[in-house]
Amino acid sequence: MREIGIIMNGATGRMGYRQHLLRSILTIRDEGGVELSDGSRVQVVPMLVGRTESKLAELARRHDLEHYTTDLDAALADPRWQIYSDFLVTKARVPALKKAIAAGKDIYTEKPTAETFTEALELARLARAAGVKNGVVHDKLYLPGLRKLARLVESGFFGRILSVRGEFGYWVFEGDWHPAQRPSWNYRSEDGGGIIVDMFPHWNYVLENLFGRVTSVYAHATTEIPERVDEHGATYRATADDAAYAVFELEGGITAQLNSSWTTRVNRDELVEFQVDGTLGSAVVGLFGCKIQPRTATPQPVWNPDVPDAIDYDATWVEVPDNATFENGFKVQWEEFLRHVLEGGPNPYDFLSGARGVLLAEEGLRSSSTGTRIALPEVTL
Known part of the structure; x- marks a missing residue:
């Protein structure tokens, strides 16, 4: 069987390990490789790259892997490894991606691709000039709920779409009396942290792929909890935004x-929910669930604050059935990228798409600091 070698830089980290190694590459390996359009299969062979050899060795032992190294340059110089994948913290990403482009590797990376739009656009241009295939993780588009939503949009269910409202978030413990669920660097702007930098690239690809290109942003970012406790029990000042409220x-x-x-403390069915309202119907969508209310089944509320409302609004919505088996979204996108590399399959989620996400984050922060609405240009190479 043919094989394709994949450098996995940052595979010992939370996302690199759980979503990309364990639930994607190793699952593809255990299923006998990625299936191509002609029915043949190509097996994936990962090379783990990280800073600590003992951690890499333990990970390799646990999952019966042969290849690992702390020497990224040596891995990039080895022709056995055709793909470079990056799951590092954002501050470390650009230098590593530039090395991979210079080495002629095809590249698949987490987002944001860079800390600034200028750097992100430069990566897209460098990759095009070098002729290397490139992809950026767009995982939320592959979630069951959003795939159901995409079907509704494509079917014309909504009629003319009027608005999208979304709520994302949960309470991240401060780290004093209970350990935090997110690493401390997320709350330090000097380390690349902040919820706008983290989430606006997601919102960009969700919005532009389901509803249309983002043409402007008005945002308010704030640091609502100014002091936290890190993984070692040390108190630190939170310098990055931990909440953002935006209109696109x-x-x-x-x-x-x-x-x-x-x-924020969660009082909804899922950690993220979107409501889409259109002239012919509405939908409420989460990571997995999707419920709809067509125009013909819409109740007629009457505002009367003097008496209890007799309408059971929750009961007026209908759950959309799965009607399909939804695999892990990270794995599905990995398979699509591998087919793109191996046989030229489509890949709309490239470095240029990643650059548009970085631009939205950058302009969202500028909007917050200036208190103004920011128009967004079309991004081209």
């Missing part, structure tokens, strides 16, 4: 309003 204008006249917060 989209092509076609759709208004999107998305709240992102690590300082």
Whole structure:
């Protein structure tokens, strides 16, 4: 069987290990490789790269892997490894991606691709000039709920779409009396942290692929908890935003309003929910669930604060059935990228798409600091 070698830089980290190694590459390996359009299969062979050899060795032993190293340059110089994948912290990503481009590797990376739009666009241009295939993780598009939503949009269920409202977030413990669920660097802007930098690239690809290009942003970012405790028990000052409230204008006249917060307690069915309203119907969508209310089944509320409302609004929505088996979204996108590399399959989620996400984050922060609405240009090479 043919094989394809994949450098996995940052595979010992939370996302690199759980979503990319364990649930994607190793699952593909255990299923006999990625299937191509002609029915043949190509097996994946990972090379783990990290800073600590003992951690890499333990990971390799646990999952019966042969290849690991702390020497990224040596791995990039080895022709056995065709793909470079990157799961590092954002501050370390650009230098590593530039090395991989210079080495002629095809590249698959987490987002954001860079800390600034200028750097992100430069990566896209360098990759095109070098002729290397490139992809950026767009995992939320592969979630069952959003795939159901995409079907509704494509079917014309909504009629003319009017608005999108989204709530994302949960309470991240401060780290004093209970350990935090996120690493401390997320709350230090000097280390590349902040919820706008983390989430706006997601919102960009969700909005532009389901509803239309983002043409402007008005955002308010804030640090609601100014002091936290890190993984070693040391108190530190949180310098990055932990909540952001934003309004996006989209092509076609759709208004999107998305709240992102690590300082909110959840009172909804899932950690992220979107409501899409259209002239012919509405939908409420989470990571997995999707419920709809068509125009013909919409109740007629009457505002009367003097008496209890007799309408059971939750009961007026209908759950959309799965009607399909939804695999892990990270794995599915990995398979698509591998087919793109191996046989030229489609890949719309490239470095240029990643650069648009970085631009939205950058302009979201500028909007917050200036208190103004920022128009977004089309991004081209």
